[in-house]
Amino acid sequence: MRLRALLALTLTAAALGGAALAWADTDVIEDGTNETRALRENGRVDIVKAIATHQGKLLKHTVVVREDIDPDRHRERPLLAINVRGNESSDPEFLIYGDDIFKNPKLGKPSRIGPAQLSGHGRRWVYRFDPRDFPDRLRGYGWAAFTTTKKALDVVPNNSYATHRP
Ligand SMILES: [Ca+2]
Numbered sequence: 001m002r003l004r005a006l007l008a009l010t011l012t013a014a015a016l017g018g019a020a021l022a023w024a025d026t027d028v029i030e031d032g033t034n035e036t037r038a039l040r041e042n043g044r045v046d047i048v049k050a051i052a053t054h055q056g057k058l059l060k061h062t063v064v065v066r067e068d069i070d071p072d073r074h075r076e077r078p079l080l081a082i083n084v085r086g087n088e089s090s091d092p093e094f095l096i097y098g099d100d101i102f103k104n105p106k107l108g109k110p111s112r113i114g115p116a117q118l119s120g121h122g123r124r125w126v127y128r129f130d131p132r133d134f135p136d137r138l139r140g141y142g143w144a145a146f147t148t149t150k151k152a153l154d155v156v157p158n159n160s161y162a163t164h165r166p
């Protein structure tokens with residue numbers, strides 16, 4: 001009897017936890033550190049964690065790296081890949097970098113479709129953007145954060161997109 005009660009309690013807690021998460025709709029993706037030599041040598045581009053959440057009507061994506069960033073090093077800014085079509089391994093249809101959202105066509109160059117807001121402080125970069133700036137708005141979407149410099153590359157999540165709902 002006691003065991004059953006305990007089990008019920010655990011299940012309730014799990015259900016509540018799930019509900020709270022669904023309500024907050026926050027994805028937190030942890031990443032390894034020092035994965036490659038280049039990432040070992042430059043902790044400013046070694047992603048530790050990537051988070052997708054909301055701020056009012058805006059989407060907020062935070063990228064935490066291993067060492068304090070230097071906001072003036074533009075090449076070390078993280079990018080966000082946004083996937084709205086195709087499977088987990090398909091190319092992203094949109095890219096967000098710095099102050100801009102780009103459409104990423106299969107052929108040809110990316111073209112700007114709207115504004116993004118990037119701020120950086122300590123070990124965090126924070127992107128804010130409006131899902132209404134995307135064609136057909138942005139409903140459920142896959143996302144991945146990545147850094148890419150001459151030597152280093154770090155992608156989070158590693159081999160797929162995380163799914164987020166505005
Ligand atoms: Ca990493």
Ligand SMILES: [Ca+2]
Nearest residue numbers: 085086090091
């Ligand atoms: Ca795609």
